[in-house]
Amino acid sequence: MSKTNTYADTFNGQYVKSDSHFVDLATRFDTFCSESKAIEFRMMTREFRRRNPNFKTIQDVRKRMSRALAAQLSDIEIDTTMQRLLNLEHVLGMLENFKATKVQPIQVYEDPERPGKYIAWDGQHTAILLYVLAVLVFEIPTSELEIPVAIYDVTTKAEIRENFVGLNGEDKLPLDAIDMFQQKIFGVRVDGSVKPDWIVAEKKQTMLERHKLFATAEKFDNTDEVGAISRMAELDKASPEVVEQFGIYWSAIRKQRAVDAKEIFMMMTWLMIAEVQNINIDEDYLLDLADMNLGLFDANFAPGGGFWAKCETAYENWYQTSPQALAGMEPSMQKMPSHGIPFLNAQITKSLGRKVPDFFANNGFTPDEKDLW
Numbered sequence: 357m358s359k360t361n362t363y364a365d366t367f368n369g370q371y372v373k374s375d376s377h378f379v380d381l382a383t384r385f386d387t388f389c390s391e392s393k394a395i396e397f398r399m400m401t402r403e404f405r406r407r408n409p410n411f412k413t414i415q416d417v418r419k420r421m422s423r424a425l426a427a428q429l430s431d432i433e434i435d436t437t438m439q440r441l442l443n444l445e446h447v448l449g450m451l452e453n454f455k456a457t458k459v460q461p462i463q464v465y466e467d468p469e470r471p472g473k474y475i476a477w478d479g480q481h482t483a484i485l486l487y488v489l490a491v492l493v494f495e496i497p498t499s500e501l502e503i504p505v506a507i508y509d510v511t512t513k514a515e516i517r518e519n520f521v522g523l524n525g526e527d528k529l530p531l532d533a534i535d536m537f538q539q540k541i542f543g544v545r546v547d548g549s550v551k552p553d554w555i556v557a558e559k560k561q562t563m564l565e566r567h568k569l570f571a572t573a574e575k576f577d578n579t580d581e582v583g584a585i586s587r588m589a590e591l592d593k594a595s596p597e598v599v600e601q602f603g604i605y606w607s608a609i610r611k612q613r614a615v616d617a618k619e620i621f622m623m624m625t626w627l628m629i630a631e632v633q634n635i636n637i638d639e640d641y642l643l644d645l646a647d648m649n650l651g652l653f654d655a656n657f658a659p660g661g662g663f664w665a666k667c668e669t670a671y672e673n674w675y676q677t678s679p680q681a682l683a684g685m686e687p688s689m690q691k692m693p694s695h696g697i698p699f700l701n702a703q704i705t706k707s708l709g710r711k712v713p714d715f716f717a718n719n720g721f722t723p724d725e726k727d728l729w
Contacts, residue, residue, distance in 0.1 A: 364570040364583035370436075371541050371561060376513070377436045378470060381487040381498065384434050384480075388442045390577075397444075400451050401493045408454065414494040414501055420456030424504035429490060430497070432462060432483050432505075433473045437542045438517060439480040440535040443575055450485045459486070461504040465516060474505055477516045481529055514547040533588035534573040537561075559596035567603030569615065584614040590624035598627045601637055608646035609655040618664075618691060619657035625693040626700060629713040641710060648707050652729045657696075664691045667699040670727035680719060689721075699723050 379387075389397070411417050463478035476483050483503075490501045510516050521539055524531050531539070540557035543549035564570055569583045571591055579586040583606075591599065602624055606615065630637050649655040653662030671689040675681050689695050694717055701712040702723045 362568050362583060363578070363581040364564075364568045367570045367572070367578065367581075368561070368565045371538075371545060371565075373437055373542070373546055376438070376467075376546060378433045378473075378475070379436060380433060381429070381483060382491075384436070384442055385484055385487060388444055393444050396448060397451075397488065397492060400448055401488070404451055404454060404489075404493055411456075414490055414496055417456050417459075417489060418502065420459075424461040424506055426502040427464075427474050427505045428499050429483075429486055429501045429503050430499040431473055432464070432503070433470060433475055434480055434483070435475050435477065435513075437546045438475075438477050438513070438520065440529075440531065440538060441576065442480065442484065443529060445575065446481050446529045447484050447488065450481065451488060454485075459504075461506040463508065464505045465508050465510050474507065477508070478520050478523070512547075514543070514549055517543050517547055517549075532573065533592060534571060534576075537571055537588065537591070556596060560591065560594070560599045563596055563599040563603050566600075567607045569603060569606060580614050582612050582614065585620060586614070587617045587620050590620050590628075594624050594628055595631065598624060598631055601627050601642060604639055604642045605646050608643050609650055611655065616656075616658045618659060618696075619655075622657050622693055622696050622700070626697055626713065629697070629715055633713045635711055635713050644708050644710065645704065648704070652703070652707070659691055663696070663699075666727075666729065667691075667696060667723075670699055670723040671695060671721060673724060673727050674721055678720065694718055695721055699728075703728050 405411075459482060460479065462474075462476050462483050464474035464476050467473070467475050486501065486503055487498060490496050490498050508516070508519075517539065521531065521536070537557055540549075540551075540554040541561045543551070543554045544558040549555075561571075564585070567583075569585055570581075571585050571588065572578050572581075573586055573588070578584060585591060594602070602620070605623060627637060646655065649663075653666065657663050668689050672687055675687040681687070697715045698717045698721050701715060702725070704710055704712050706725060706728050
């Protein structure tokens with residue numbers, strides 16, 4: 357029986373590398389540029405010409421750039437395992453607000469396996485901007501544009517990667533949580549890094565791959581795909597063991613959808629609390645929990661789903677006799693773990709009779725058994 361690849365398998369496939377993977381600028385641009393994005397770039401190139409009437413040729417742009425060692429744009433290559441995924445929205449913004457005096461040298465190194473080429477380890481978005489100026493605005497070959505580069509004499513790629521992660525600051529597109537996560541994975545799988553927190557991130561990725569899950573962000577336009585996790589906060593906080601537990605739960609509920617933000621917030625928070633309290637959440641427990649959630653509310657933790665509707669009813673009934681109500685305060689249930697976990701714990705105790713982690717709501721919310729399923 358043949359194995360069917362999911363979107364998660366395809367997306368996670370970028371990490372299945374044990375060596376660097378090199379592509380030219382045109383390939384990098386075309387890989388990420390959809391038809392709609394191409395139209396945006398065509399419109400922005402027109403706007404660029406209107407905003408910069410003094411730039412008659414690409415050389416007019418070149419004259420305003422900082423001076424450094426010159427290299428032909430066609431000799432620049434991107435190490436895709438060294439750089440974050442290309443963000444074309446950022447490139448469009450750079451084109452819209454272009455100033456030649458802000459163009460900084462591309463940070464490169466020379467790789468003996470790529471003679472005559474300069475490998476960009478920082479400045480990918482600037483390099484792609486220059487590619488757009490040459491090819492789309494001024495319609496010249498990339499071999500006709502010389503650009504400033506700063507060549508770094510390095511002995512290991514691990515050194516370059518640590519520089520990339522450490523030196524990206526306010527003047528560049530900041531590394532966000534998903535970028536950091538990806539760099540740590542590549543750092544272990546490509547560079548052989550032994551940094552402890554990088555190894556932990558790679559272990560988490562292994563767990564995600566095992567259960568057809570993948571970490572992503574809105575900027576990649578795939579947060580609605582099956583198995584997408586776009587809330588990185590819990591993934592960053594969780595141990596690899598908790599990620600594995602969530603993966604087992606996810607596999608058990610068999611949902612062909614993205615992971616809802618409230619779902620991962622609730623379940624991973626609950627699992628992390630259980631881990632701290634040394635409560636054994638084994639596979640049987642997770643399967644029982646998945647069965648319960650499916651049967652009671654279709655395992656739907658979305659804000660408009662059955663879990664929160666039932667939880668809100670329980671909260672309102674509890675609130676009627678609470679000290680807050682007696683003080684004349686209005687009820688304010690939060691669709692967050694602070695109020696969701698007490699309800700989930702109570703339901704697990706009633707339906708499964710299993711041990712649950714101790715957790716007390718900040719306002720004392722305790723569901724009455726009659727308000728449970």
